[in-house]
Amino acid sequence: MSQHQERDLLARVPDRLFIAGRWRPAESGGTLEVRDPATGEVIKEIADATPADGMAALDAAEAASAGWGGTPARERGELLRRAYDLLIERQEEFALLMTIEMGKPLAEARGEVTYGAEFLRWFGEEAVRVQGRYGPNPEGTGRIIVSQHPVGICHLITPWNFPLAMATRKIAPALAAGCTVIVKPAALTPLTTLHLVQLLEEVGLPAGVVNVVTTSSSGQVSEPIIRDPRLAKLSFTGSTPVGQHLLEQAAQGVLRTSMELGGNAPFVVFDDADLDQAVDGAMLAKFRNIGQACTAANRFIVHRDVAEEFSRRVTERVRRLKVGRGTEEGVTIGPLIDDRAVDKASSLVQDAVMRGAEVTTGGEAVHGDGSFFAPTVVTGVREGSDILREEIFGPVLAIVPFEDEDDAVRIANDTEYGLVSYVYTESLSRGQRMIDRLHTGMMGLNVGVVSNAAAPFGGWKMSGLGREGGAEGIHEYLQTKYTLTPNP
Ligand code: NAP
Numbered sequence: 001m002s003q004h005q006e007r008d009l010l011a012r013v014p015d016r017l018f019i020a021g022r023w024r025p026a027e028s029g030g031t032l033e034v035r036d037p038a039t040g041e042v043i044k045e046i047a048d049a050t051p052a053d054g055m056a057a058l059d060a061a062e063a064a065s066a067g068w069g070g071t072p073a074r075e076r077g078e079l080l081r082r083a084y085d086l087l088i089e090r091q092e093e094f095a096l097l098m099t100i101e102m103g104k105p106l107a108e109a110r111g112e113v114t115y116g117a118e119f120l121r122w123f124g125e126e127a128v129r130v131q132g133r134y135g136p137n138p139e140g141t142g143r144i145i146v147s148q149h150p151v152g153i154c155h156l157i158t159p160w161n162f163p164l165a166m167a168t169r170k171i172a173p174a175l176a177a178g179c180t181v182i183v184k185p186a187a188l189t190p191l192t193t194l195h196l197v198q199l200l201e202e203v204g205l206p207a208g209v210v211n212v213v214t215t216s217s218s219g220q221v222s223e224p225i226i227r228d229p230r231l232a233k234l235s236f237t238g239s240t241p242v243g244q245h246l247l248e249q250a251a252q253g254v255l256r257t258s259m260e261l262g263g264n265a266p267f268v269v270f271d272d273a274d275l276d277q278a279v280d281g282a283m284l285a286k287f288r289n290i291g292q293a294c295t296a297a298n299r300f301i302v303h304r305d306v307a308e309e310f311s312r313r314v315t316e317r318v319r320r321l322k323v324g325r326g327t328e329e330g331v332t333i334g335p336l337i338d339d340r341a342v343d344k345a346s347s348l349v350q351d352a353v354m355r356g357a358e359v360t361t362g363g364e365a366v367h368g369d370g371s372f373f374a375p376t377v378v379t380g381v382r383e384g385s386d387i388l389r390e391e392i393f394g395p396v397l398a399i400v401p402f403e404d405e406d407d408a409v410r411i412a413n414d415t416e417y418g419l420v421s422y423v424y425t426e427s428l429s430r431g432q433r434m435i436d437r438l439h440t441g442m443m444g445l446n447v448g449v450v451s452n453a454a455a456p457f458g459g460w461k462m463s464g465l466g467r468e469g470g471a472e473g474i475h476e477y478l479q480t481k482y483t484l485t486p487n488p
Pocket of ligand 1: 157158159160161162166184185186187188215216217218219222223237238239240242243245259260261262263293294295391419459463464
């Protein structure tokens with residue numbers, strides 16, 4: 001990829017806020033810098049919204065609300081479908097943009113475009129399948145009518161780790177349901193959202209249906225929006241502490257909320273597992289997105305009879321990973337999002353080693369420009385180590401041995417999170433038992449990636465509330481009305 005192509009692409013990405021169908025600067029004239037995490041260089045300056053801009057976006061979403069809610073579902077669906085087609089046509093440039101602003105290797109960024117675009121297609125199809133119910137009441141005195149209605153204006157807050165997919169996973173169902181939105185992308189990776197919204201404008205989205213505010217002061221911009229009685233729904237993806245804080249704000253207006261929060265996924269390998277499959281799955285579940293995924297396997301819980309062999313094989317594979325800027329040929333591990341993430345990975349590894357674990361490869365920061373951490377395997381991790389309790393969010397694979405099935409279940413469930421689990425076993429009955437016994441909203445049984453636009457994504461316990469994707473996803477943006485009417 002040439003520097004010229006990168007410059008040309010960055011120049012075409014809007015640098016302003018998108019409010020009421022117009023690209024405009026922040027009211028204060030302020031800007032914020034976006035950096036390439038592989039080099040630390042500033043790649044673009046964009047508008048830095050103030051609370052007044054947030055309110056203008058809310059006004060615009062309100063003005064467009066009745067019109068969009070009343071637009072036939074087929075029209076809304078076809079618009080999403082056109083957006084899907086165009087996004088796929090522009091896969092390369094969206095992939096490149098994500099690699100530049102977030103750091104993931106280009107091949108993975110292409111995968112995210114396919115995954116992210118699929119939400120536009122899926123919810124374009126779901127838009128016309130929203131149904132109600134009509135029938136007699138049991139007493140035979142009247143008719144029950146159940147109908148579905150858009151919830152109204154939604155505030156969508158997204159994280160930096162999947163800049164495209166986290167945006168489409170919220171925007172598509174909201175639009176399909178007939179809601180208007182104010183999107184606030186992460187300050188670290190706002191460019192992909194701006195580029196996406198420009199595409200939505202191009203396919204004919206009416207003014208005010210989607211509004212975007214980019215800001216370096218998220219709390220100050222979002223709080224007045226959340227506390228405004230016109231807002232009907234808050235959908236957030238990010239860390240659990242920020243999610244808890246936003247839930248408190250949302251409680252005041254009894255807002256509908258969807259919360260996709262942190263994870264601490266167990267990856268359980270039984271002694272009857274197909275080890276080749278388990279190692280392939282481990283590489284995906286751990287190193288996809290440089291380990292910076294809420295679904296990333298955080299704890300490899302491996303039966304003691306196969307722990308050594310599993311560790312030997314993954315170590316061999318991890319040594320072959322290539323670290324570098326995501327645009328370079330053959331790179332499989334890009335930079336972490338910033339230096340804080342590198343420090344966190346370092347300290348988690350150090351704590352594990354201090355408590356008796358052994359590093360078989362990697363284990364430290366890679367010095368030079370950018371925020372790189374060497375892909376790492378740590379074996380023999382002792383219970384009580386920080387690395388088993390905290391979300392690593394980096395390329396560190398931590399192995400803890402177990403004795404028997406009860407022991408594996410106990411260790412796997414020993415976390416306040418409950419997003420996803422992975423289980424490798426060749427036994428059908430054991431696999432089925434694990435579906436019942438592991439406390440997570442999603443499970444990969446002999447697979448290392450579960451995300452799919454057609455499936456309900458979401459967590460139990462402190463991993464969140466609500467579901468994104470699947471037939472369930474659109475209902476997060478719909479509200480139910482029951483009407484009773486006498487017999488005709
Ligand atoms: P984060 O710090 O919680 O930030 C997420 C988003 O919230 C960003 O847009 C951020 O804006 C914004 N934000 C922060 N404080 C806010 C406030 N007081 N009011 C309004 N908005 C606020 O999380 P992150 O570091 O970006 O993302 C990593 C976390 O996301 C991990 O815990 C990961 O597990 C989780 N995640 C979960 C899922 C899921 O589906 N369950 C998917 C992906 C990621 P700024 O950028 O301006 O701070």
